[in-house]
Amino acid sequence: MFNAFTLKLGVFLLLFIFCQSAVAQTVFEGQVLDQFYEKPVPSVTVALIKTKIVTLTNQQGYFNIEANEVAPIDTLVFSSIGYITKRLAVSDYTENVFVLLTPSNATLEEVIITNRKLKIERLRDFTNGDIGTTPGNPQSKYQLAYAYAKLFDSEHANLLLKQVDLGRYIAYAVPRIPVQTLFLLHIMDVDPKTGSPGKIIFTKQVHLKDKSYWITIDLSKDNIVIPTNRFFISLEWQQIPMNEMVNLRFTNRLYDVKKNGKQRLEDVSDYSISYQPIFTGYHRSKPAVSYTKTIGGNWQLNKFDSRYGGQELALSVTYKY
Structure with missing residues (x-):
């Protein structure tokens, strides 16, 4: 009895000390x-x-x-x-x-x-104010199942790509969202027939390890030269365990049917799985041309009302010419 009591007391004191430290x-x-x-x-x-x-x-x-x-x-x-x-x-x-x-x-x-x-230039520039979390900032979240591609149109050709910058959305109020995540960055040419993303010129796997909002991907050592003045940058989501996010929710399920035909429902827990990363979008009067890849592997043009502008993923590229 004494040993059991001493053990319980010791565990209680350790938990108390731990909680005090965590609070402070x-x-x-x-x-x-x-x-x-x-x-x-x-x-x-x-x-x-x-x-x-x-x-x-x-x-x-x-x-x-x-x-x-x-x-x-x-x-x-x-x-x-x-x-x-x-x-x-x-x-x-x-x-x-x-x-x-x-x-x-x-x-x-x-x-x-x-x-x-x-002669360094940056296309589709955004600011820290565009991706920050200040109240009233009209952000949107980009979280897709497959891939997203954004068109870049330069005044020059034979571009040497230096870096890509991205805005990442971090939801601190949801602790189950993982900090570390993997995704693929593709540089693609333009399909001459459809104007949609064409062949992949270059691919880089990106591993995010912290809670940074502003992501810089260095391409200076990859020697990527774009011979034309138009190209796409694509982000491809990876459906792997590291990127999984479990979304819990409650839904109604048929529990019973009375003789008069009235149905009785009950609340049951359910879940779905989505994948990191989540990127940040912001409003622009003239958003860039962009595409989303469908479940069938086709590129679908993202449309917006030209009278009001639309959301654009915070994605820019810096190049040398």
Whole structure:
């Protein structure tokens, strides 16, 4: 009896301590972007000053700091070579915040000169405001079963692709949505007969590992040259266990039928499975031409009312010519 009582007491105390620690823990996470280019900045030093916790942003500019006790007057400091140091009071922190770093004058001038020399351009540009989660932001979710393709039309030909940027939708209120996910990125030509996505020129598997809203996919080492001025970028969903999301719901089921023919229904639980990732869309007065792949493997044109504009997936490409 004594041993059993002691064991139960010990388990209770451990659970109590664990719960207290969990309640007291504070999490700061978000993404650091270049204010000039609005792209993720890797290897930024992020410091919680008074708590004395330091971390670095990853390749997507994502950071995560967990602290058990945070002073109300503490400050997050973001610093990196070539950028002006930024301070953010913890009282001003919002969930999964975008932190914009301003390049120093010398760096900014150097970048501008370099861009003019290399002739770098970006098509179908979007901003952090388009994919953020501020109240009233008219976003939409792109979560398909098969694939989506977006047309890019440039003024130039013989394009050397540098990078692709994407907006990802993260639903923090639904804990069962996985953070890690895999999908395929395709570069495709234009079918000369139908104008729809044609042959695949290049494919890259993308593995997302954190909660970044802004996704940058580096293509600079892949040497992808587009000979024409029009091409598609396609996103293909992978129906694999890693990407599964279980959606629970209640539905009505026939329970009994009375003699007078009246049916009795009961509530039963049911579920369906959908797949990550979920991308972010935003409103544009003239959305890009885009297609969705059907269950039969055909490309179907996405239509919108030209009087009101429509939603467009936050997907841009940077190229050199």
